[in-house]
Amino acid sequence: MFIHKPVMVQQVLEFLDISASDTLIDCTLGEGGHTSHFLGRIKDGIVIGIEQDAEVLQRALKRIKNKAERFMPVLGNFSNLKKIANERIGGSADKVFFDLGISMYHFKLSGRGFSFSQNEPLDMRLDQSKSLCASDVVNKFEERKLAEIIWAYGEERFSNRIAAFIIRERAKKQITMTKELADIVTRAIPKRYWPKNIHPATKTFQALRIFVNDEIEILENALREGIELLRQGGRICVISFHSLEDRIVKSVFRELSRGCTCPPDFPVCVCGKKKLIRTMTKRPLVPDEDEIKINPASRSAKLRCAVKIHKGSANITTTMKVTA
Numbered sequence: 239m240f241i242h243k244p245v246m247v248q249q250v251l252e253f254l255d256i257s258a259s260d261t262l263i264d265c266t267l268g269e270g271g272h273t274s275h276f277l278g279r280i281k282d283g284i285v286i287g288i289e290q291d292a293e294v295l296q297r298a299l300k301r302i303k304n305k306a307e308r309f310m311p312v313l314g315n316f317s318n319l320k321k322i323a324n325e326r327i328g329g330s331a332d333k334v335f336f337d338l339g340i341s342m343y344h345f346k347l348s349g350r351g352f353s354f355s356q357n358e359p360l361d362m363r364l365d366q367s368k369s370l371c372a373s374d375v376v377n378k379f380e381e382r383k384l385a386e387i388i389w390a391y392g393e394e395r396f397s398n399r400i401a402a403f404i405i406r407e408r409a410k411k412q413i414t415m416t417k418e419l420a421d422i423v424t425r426a427i428p429k430r431y432w433p434k435n436i437h438p439a440t441k442t443f444q445a446l447r448i449f450v451n452d453e454i455e456i457l458e459n460a461l462r463e464g465i466e467l468l469r470q471g472g473r474i475c476v477i478s479f480h481s482l483e484d485r486i487v488k489s490v491f492r493e494l495s496r497g498c499t500c501p502p503d504f505p506v507c508v509c510g511k512k513k514l515i516r517t518m519t520k521r522p523l524v525p526d527e528d529e530i531k532i533n534p535a536s537r538s539a540k541l542r543c544a545v546k547i548h549k550g551s552a553n554i555t556t557t558m559k560v561t562a
């Protein structure tokens with residue numbers, strides 16, 4: 239059976255420094271790759287695994303069945319992290335882990351149009367109970383909004399041209415399949431600007447997936463909730479796979495490890511903010527060459543970790559959002 243290979247396992251285990259009695263929340267359970275390693279160390283604690291995709295959750299359950307008594311699977315979204323933790327474990331944890339993005343299952347087996355290497359319907363929903371799918375965005379959104387999504391979430395410099403090409407083509411016929419869309423995007427980008435190492439449609443597909451699954455705008459609050467949940471001395475590790483995600487992780491870690499935000503000429507602190515965490519990775523860690531050779535999908539992974547030093551509010555706010 240094809241199975242997702244967890245990335246940077248040794249580094250994650252080292253930084254999380256798991257004890258036998260820990261309560262650990264894996265916010266992106268996926269196929270349970272990391273969680274099976276966590277369960278190898280947690281002997282009388284518990285691992286909660288949150289996954290929004292019911293099919294993927296089933297695959298994790300198969301992988302983990304022999305350790306089921308210390309494992310609590312949750313079909314849900316990490317945008318509800320605090321609520322889930324309050325209901326299941328009384329609201330605090332020793333370790334919190336995120337491995338962002340999608341699983342290899344999604345690319346290779348789901349049939350939901352995450353990749354253009356197979357010709358599949360343009361769906362891209364991780365949570366199949368949601369109503370908006372990628373073909374709705376491509377066929378119904380106005381040109382300006384499409385360009386905005388492709389620019390904001392794909393950082394694609396030809397976003398305006400791609401949106402214009404999509405509008406022109408969909409006037410002739412609805413765009414429902416991955417190969418059709420990949421072909422339109424490829425034609426929209428002048429050949430001399432095609433990227434060397436990736437397919438010309440890669441960034442557009444990434445943008446649509448991020449938008450359909452609200453991947454960016456829920457991340458900041460989830461990180462803040464994860465940090466709030468940690469007990470003193472608890473640790474958080476986050477693996478991201480593109481710069482938009484890593485920027486958010488970096489800025490939340492930086493803000494919460496800074497503490498007082500009063501102007502430097504104030505004689506005493508009036509904001510009352512404490513440093514909640516200490517960042518353990520000044521720069522993000524990346525997989526070594528051996529791992530990339532064995533698992534090329536790991537090549538863009540970046541790992542950041544922090545330790546909780548004070549209890550307190552992580553001041554929940556919201557980030558960038560391109561609204562429908």
Ligand SMILES: C[S@@+](CC[C@H](N)C(=O)[O-])C[C@H]1O[C@@H](n2cnc3c(N)ncnc32)[C@H](O)[C@@H]1O
Binds near residue numbers: 271341
């Ligand atoms: C990179 S995979 C995790 C792989 C996992 N660490 C393993 O080793 O098997 C990310 C998983 O998180 C899930 N996911 C993404 N965003 C989520 C969210 N907001 N809430 C819950 N699950 C999410 C995806 O469906 C996917 O299965």
